Amino acid sequence: MKPETEESACxxxxxxxxxxxxxxxxxxxASEPDLAAFVGELESTLSRHLRTPAAADPPPTxxxxxxxxxxxxxxxxxxxxxxxxxxxxxxxxxxxxITASVxxxxxxxxxxxxxxxxxxxxxxxxxxxxxxxxxLPLQDRARDPDGSFIQLASLAERLWESPDGLPExxxxxxxxxxxxxxxxxxxxxxFVAIQRLPATGLGKRYHLWIVDTASGRTHExxxxxxxxxxxxxxxFTVAPALDARPDHLDFFVTLEDTAPSGPVRPSGKVVLGxxxxx
Amino acid sequence: MQPDLGSEEAAEESRLLARTAxxxxxxxxxxxxxxxxxxxxxxxxxxxxxxxxxxxxxxxFVKIWRSAGSYDPGKSRPFTWAVTIARRTCFDHxxxxxxxxxxxxxxxxxxxxxxxxxxxxxRHAAEAREDSERxxxxxxxxPGGQRRALELALYSAASHSEIARVLGQPVGTVKSWIxxxxxxxxxTLSPKKL
Numbered sequence: 001m002k003p004e005t006e007e008s009a010c011x012x013x014x015x016x017x018x019x020x021x022x023x024x025x026x027x028x029x030a031s032e033p034d035l036a037a038f039v040g041e042l043e044s045t046l047s048r049h050l051r052t053p054a055a056a057d058p059p060p061t062x063x064x065x066x067x068x069x070x071x072x073x074x075x076x077x078x079x080x081x082x083x084x085x086x087x088x089x090x091x092x093x094x095x096x097x098i099t100a101s102v103x104x105x106x107x108x109x110x111x112x113x114x115x116x117x118x119x120x121x122x123x124x125x126x127x128x129x130x131x132x133x134x135x136l137p138l139q140d141r142a143r144d145p146d147g148s149f150i151q152l153a154s155l156a157e158r159l160w161e162s163p164d165g166l167p168e169x170x171x172x173x174x175x176x177x178x179x180x181x182x183x184x185x186x187x188x189x190x191f192v193a194i195q196r197l198p199a200t201g202l203g204k205r206y207h208l209w210i211v212d213t214a215s216g217r218t219h220e221x222x223x224x225x226x227x228x229x230x231x232x233x234x235x236f237t238v239a240p241a242l243d244a245r246p247d248h249l250d251f252f253v254t255l256e257d258t259a260p261s262g263p264v265r266p267s268g269k270v271v272l273g274x275x276x277x278x
Numbered sequence: 279m280q281p282d283l284g285s286e287e288a289a290e291e292s293r294l295l296a297r298t299a300x301x302x303x304x305x306x307x308x309x310x311x312x313x314x315x316x317x318x319x320x321x322x323x324x325x326x327x328x329x330x331x332x333x334x335x336x337x338x339f340v341k342i343w344r345s346a347g348s349y350d351p352g353k354s355r356p357f358t359w360a361v362t363i364a365r366r367t368c369f370d371h372x373x374x375x376x377x378x379x380x381x382x383x384x385x386x387x388x389x390x391x392x393x394x395x396x397x398x399x400x401r402h403a404a405e406a407r408e409d410s411e412r413x414x415x416x417x418x419x420x421p422g423g424q425r426r427a428l429e430l431a432l433y434s435a436a437s438h439s440e441i442a443r444v445l446g447q448p449v450g451t452v453k454s455w456i457x458x459x460x461x462x463x464x465x466t467l468s469p470k471k472l
Contacts, residue, residue: 003457007456010460013460041464043355044355045460045467046358047355047357057315058319062314066339066343070303258304
């Protein structure tokens with residue numbers, strides 16, 4: 001290989017070619033296997049050089065900090081998702097109607113029951129060892145899954161920012177872990193809010209489960225991407241949709257070993273909610 | 279003898295990047311366990327302090343998370359791609375702060391090897407420790423001018439003409455030294471020579 005070609009390869013691996021030189025070199029890479037193999041050798045050399053243990057240990061908070069920033073990105077995306085339909089709906093003049101419907105959501109205890117036929121979502125409060133079901137009647141039924149998402153997102157955001165809006169029996173206080181799942185049985189989507197779960201440690205992660213307490217059937221609702229704070233608000237969906245009475249639904253959170261395919265059934269420790277049914 | 283970080287490992291990391299692009303946080307964590315210590319050390323070496331390095335390493339990994347879908351295995355290996363992101367992040371930071379990297383006092387390569395973070399598996403940790411010993415010998419065997427040129431090319435945002443000025447050599451010589459330094463490092467670390 002010519003020295004000038006070797007030189008270009010070295011500068012390419014070191015990211016020291018300008019945009020034009022880089023494009024030209026990448027075109028050669030695609031058509032010259034020997035050159036690609038040579039670049040591969042240089043990349044291996046660079047990799048071994050940089051992966052050598054250095055004097056600087058990464059701080060233990062590094063991954064947690066990255067997780068927190070990615071969680072923040074996800075929440076911002078969720079808000080944008082929630083806002084975008086609002087803007088679209090507003091253009092069609094329906095915003096006022098939906099604003100009114102969300103604005104007058106009444107928080108009531110489930111056992112008193114909602115008016116027959118009235119739309120509602122359920123909310124399951126969870127702490128270590130128990131779960132409590134409540135029902136939140138809605139003024140209007142959403143027209144489609146997007147409308148349902150808007151209702152849920154608005155409600156979830158409001159409850160997240162003002163927990164005083166939660167039913168009284170779901171207002172957990174103190175330093176212990178707790179949370180709640182807000183779920184629309186009609187669209188099989190919901191939000192889960194988590195507070196103060198301890199860090200999982202490597203090789204572990206938290207799973208959210210939904211269970212039909214009548215049949216005992218359990219479905220995974222998702223993995224909680226918790227950051228160092230152990231707190232967060234996350235969207236989830238359950239598929240296929242559950243064929244269960246809403247007042248027979250319950251949620252709990254387990255700590256599971258990580259596995260490529262993930263657990264089919266809960267097998268780890270129940271950290272939030274009443275997991276006795278599974 | 280330790281195995282080369284070859285195409286098999288690159289293929290595995292490409293799969294992790296593909297899973298990361300699909301939103302798989304576990305795959306992303308596995309990538310972090312492989313790259314975290316190296317990229318953080320790289321950042322410390324470029325910016326010269328641990329506080330900025332931690333923030334910049336976070337920036338780099340967030341970029342990796344967001345742009346994993348744009349990774350092209352036909353252009354580079356996953357680790358090279360990640361290193362490019364981390365280096366550019368650090369260099370942008372230095373440019374914004376109008377700070378120059380340390381031209382005259384580069385950290386010594388030698389030093390007590392630190393263990394990897396708790397997420398690195400035992401195989402990688404053992405390989406890295408072996409590499410540490412070999413690398414110290416390998417760098418020591420590279421002529422001073424070539425070693426300095428290679429280090430400046432890797433750890434500083436300086437242009438070739440700026441490096442040439444620091445080393446007191448023509449740009450052509452600097453590029454040649456960078457090439458020779460990297461090839462010497464490759465030859466010294468080659469399993470055939472060990």
